[in-house]
Amino acid sequence: MVNSPKFVFKVPKGEKKRCRSSNVNIVKGWTLKEGGLGFRDILTWNTAAIGKYVWAVATKQDSIWIKWVSSVYVKDGEWWEYQPNNSASWYWRKICETKEVLKQYYTIAEFSSMSCYSVKDVYQKLIGPKPLVHWDHMVWNRLNTPKHKFICWMAVQDRLQTAARLARIGVCSSPNCLLCDQQEEVHDHLFFACPYSKRCVEEIKSWVGFHTTHSGLQILISRIGNSHQTKFRRQVWYAALAATVYSVWRSRNGSLWDKCIPTVHSTVTRIKQIVRDRIRSVMPRKVGERSRK
Numbered sequence: 332m333v334n335s336p337k338f339v340f341k342v343p344k345g346e347k348k349r350c351r352s353s354n355v356n357i358v359k360g361w362t363l364k365e366g367g368l369g370f371r372d373i374l375t376w377n378t379a380a381i382g383k384y385v386w387a388v389a390t391k392q393d394s395i396w397i398k399w400v401s402s403v404y405v406k407d408g409e410w411w412e413y414q415p416n417n418s419a420s421w422y423w424r425k426i427c428e429t430k431e432v433l434k435q436y437y438t439i440a441e442f443s444s445m446s447c448y449s450v451k452d453v454y455q456k457l458i459g460p461k462p463l464v465h466w467d468h469m470v471w472n473r474l475n476t477p478k479h480k481f482i483c484w485m486a487v488q489d490r491l492q493t494a495a496r497l498a499r500i501g502v503c504s505s506p507n508c509l510l511c512d513q514q515e516e517v518h519d520h521l522f523f524a525c526p527y528s529k530r531c532v533e534e535i536k537s538w539v540g541f542h543t544t545h546s547g548l549q550i551l552i553s554r555i556g557n558s559h560q561t562k563f564r565r566q567v568w569y570a571a572l573a574a575t576v577y578s579v580w581r582s583r584n585g586s587l588w589d590k591c592i593p594t595v596h597s598t599v600t601r602i603k604q605i606v607r608d609r610i611r612s613v614m615p616r617k618v619g620e621r622s623r624k
């Protein structure tokens with residue numbers, strides 16, 4: 332049974348313009364595995380939702396509304412080729428506009444062959460596949476605290492407002508690292524080529540038993556992902572790495588705002604405490620003896 336059309340909501344023109352900005356496009360409609368925040372693209376979802384009425388007309392569903400639009404609008408014409416005239420109501424013209432969008436992705440045969448309509452499946456078709464990222468398990472690891480997840484999500488995409496970036500747009504006078512003042516503060520330096528952050532990550536690697544000579548953030552993520560360890564141990568390593576990224580960024584911000592950089596020892600102690608507390612609070616009940624060591 333198909334009820335009368337209900338539209339989700341109309342996005343104001345100003346908001347549409349804002350959504351087109353490059354920053355939001357990275358996020359819009361991208362799943363966690365694709366590097367986004369898992370938000371749906373609401374305009375595309377709306378199109379997919381309205382598509383249910385296009386499908387209902389195409390498959391001649393048994394409802395009074397279908398009988399009514401068939402007799403008043405479509406009549407004996409071919410639905411896939413049908414064009415509304417200007418006197419048609421607003422909602423009917425909206426459904427016909429949606430049909431034109433769907434025609435770019437489906438033939439009438441494909442569309443009519445759906446035994447039931449799934450808004451989710453049509454949305455996926457409209458959004459299309461996107462390349463997957465290799466860092467989603469690290470960033471969205473359940474042992475990470477939410478603020479660590481967000482800073483890591485920014486850091487792995489080189490999207491934090493580092494001194495080098497702020498200097499380029501004239502917000503900051505010097506592009507140099509706020510922790511060591513030796514090199515430009517870019518992501519690769521901060522995570523973890525900087526002497527300060529390198530010492531932090533080396534101590535944390537040693538603490539969790541992750542033996543590798545590499546120290547770059549991207550390569551550490553790959554190494555953990557490819558290690559032949561239990562899932563729980565990989566989660567702990569990811570959590571320790573995420574806490575290190577967050578704490579280095581926090582120390583760097585302390586230098587900017589409070590003119591005070593915590594010692595490596597205090598930062599490492601804090602990271603260990605955070606990771607321990609987090610594991611205790613969300614530790615899975617069934618963790619093998621090998622992982623607990």
Ligand SMILES: [Zn+2]
Nearest residue numbers: 508510511525
């Ligand atoms: Zn530095």
